[in-house]
Amino acid sequence: MHPPVTDPALVGALRDDLVASDYDVDGVERFLGPLAAAALHREQSLPARRAVAAAEGGRPPADRAPVATLVGLFLLGAAVPRAALDRALPGTGTAGAERLGLVAAQGAGADDEVRAVVDLRPYSSVDAVGDASWWLASDLGELATGGRLATDHVLGAGGASLTLAQVTVRNPTGRVLDLGTGCGIQALHAARHAQHVVATDISRRALAFAAFNAALNTPAGAELDLRHGSMLEPVAGERFDLVVSNPPFVITPHAGAAGRAVADALGDYEYRDGGRAGDDLVRDLILGVGGVLAPGGTAQLLGNWEHRRGEPWTERVGAWLDTAGLDGWIIQREVLDPAEYAETWIRDGGTTPDREPDAWAAAYGAWLDDFASRDVEAVGFGLVTLRRPVSGAATLRRLEEHTGSVRQPLGAHIARSLAGHDWLADRDDAALAAARLVTAADVTEERYLTPGAADPNIVILRQGDGLGRGVQASSPLAALVGACDGELSVGQIVGALASLFDVSAADLAAELLPAVRGLVRDGFLAE
Incomplete structure (x- = not known):
């Protein structure tokens, strides 16, 4: 199937029709009800199909609710x-939708069937700028087609896309690069806070979807600079203030001499497989993206990396940061063993053990053999934030694991943490002691006491925003954080606490100032 066509007049009419039909996230959920809407999010369509059937209820086509028609057509793959x-x-009509490449009609009669040839669904998210509400066109998924995806499948906004949109720093900026744009979702988010957005992809089909989505959703988006090419090639020699990428990072075996049958079972999906061995694509992107970053520019991407026997992932991935010469902060959010990883991505391509047992087994075995060839014990997934130093050497090298819940959107928190790192880099202990800090509004204190005891055994400072960190604090540190309201300097508070606890002020400062640095870096305290 051909991708949609960007006809400005028809796209404008379609936008007006979608608004009038109540075909947005809230409208669809109101129509489906909470049970069917939740099931559809899990890619279980039966409750939604029942809701559509109940809404039609034998009514003639001219009396059917527009939102019911659009849900059945675009979300469920049903004929209408x-x-x-x-x-x-x-305003668009079936004829206009056909010209846009959204549907195919069997005939011109009122009762003739029409089927969707693309997925067109409402999208809603909250990033560091605020609420975003759009419509996104992409290729039909397995739920609508009932079969495997095509190798040139253009993915819609899945969980990874939503995560990247929410963790991206959204400060007003000049030039942004969306590397591997797919349907264009990251470029649309970037267009809200950037002066110029360049979006690249190796797939011309993906670029056509991105152009359509930009025209459908925002006049500014229609001005996206869309470029065809692999990785950083289309922007060689240029500089950007922000690079965002949800690259084809999936670690995929390549059949080679194993034959065509295994290759077919594995699938060669452009949206997820960059054609590199292991995690080389993520490594190469980390090593190369600094070449297109302006001084002080930031890159944020998602990625997988291998945990190899006898080599901690922090050392392996940390070596990439050292070679890149960039500030780096990597947060590992999930770890899967090789079997779990294989199962996840075989299913993602539309192959299941009950429907295609031979293909499932062939792909599964190829994945396990590929991991075994490199002594891979697990695969990590996470968030990568890189920054090109304005001058001098990199000063930020942080690799951590955080598999718990986070408070999205995380982009503003990451921006504050980077600003805190920079603020600390310019201040020695004397300057830190002179600072007047304020405790963040989301910080709370937890105390754990043995029954009958007057003083707590454990005090934990808990962050309600961002990564939701918990820091075990001594009584003096907890008291210092409680006193940080911007009135007294850190040094003055330490002096008062030294008298209260009957200890040397110098000794207490030596204990507390490093902890204060950590709390500033993590957003518990700010100037």
Whole structure:
């Protein structure tokens, strides 16, 4: 199937029709109800199909609710009568939707069936700028087609896309690069806070979807600079203030001499497989992205990396940062063993053990053999934040694991942590002691006492925002954080606490100032 066509007049009419039809995230969830909506998010379509059938209830096409028609057509892959679609999209009409490449009609009669040839669904998210509400066109998924995905499948906004959109720093900026744009979702987010957005992809089909989505959702988005090419090649020699990428990072075996049958079972999906061995694509991107970053520029991407026997992942991935010469902060969010990883991505391509047992077994075995060839014990997934120093050597090298819940959108928290790192880099202990700090509004204190005891055994400072960190604090540190309201300097508070606890002020400062640095870096305290 061809990707959609960006006809400005028809796209404008479609936008108006979608608004009038209540075809947004809230409207769809109101129509489906909480049970069917939640099931559809899990890619279980039966409750939603029942909701559509109940809404139609034997009504003639001209009387059917527009939102029911659009849900059935675009989200469930069901055929709808031409008259029903004409009513749901009165300005565009079935004929216009056909010209845009969204549907295929069997005939011109009112009762003739119309089927979607692309997925067109409402999208809603909250990033560091605020609420975003759009429509996104992409290729039909397995739920609608009932079969495997095509190798040139253009993915919609999945969980990884939503995660990247929410963790990206959204400070007003000049030039942004969306590397591997796919359907264009990251470029749309970037267009809200950047002066110029360049979006690249190796797939011309993906770029056509991105152009359509940009035109459908925002006049500014229609001005995206879309470029065809692999990785950083289309922007060689240019500089950007922000690079975002949800690259094809999936670690995929390549059949080679194993034969065509195994290759077919594995699938060669452009959206997830960059054609490199192991985690080389993520490594190469970390090593190369500094070449297109302006001084002080930031890159944020998602990635997988291998945990190899006898080599901690922090050392292996940390070596990439050392070679890149960039500030680096990597947060590992999930770890899967090789079997779990294989199962996840075989299913992602539409192959299941019950429907295609031979293909499932062939792909599964190839994945396990590929991991075994490099002594891979697990695969990590996480967030990578890189920054090109304005001058001098990199000063930030942070690799950590955080598999718990986070408070999204995380982008503002990451921006504050980077600002805290920079603020600390310019201050020795004397300057830190002179600072007047304020405790963040989301910080709370937890105390754990043995029954009957007057003093707590454990005090934990808990962060309600961002990564939700918990820091075990001594009584003096907890008291210092409680006193940070911007009135007294850190040094003055330490002096008062030294008298209260009957200890040397110098000794207490030596204990507390390093901890204060950590709390500033993590957003518990700020100037």
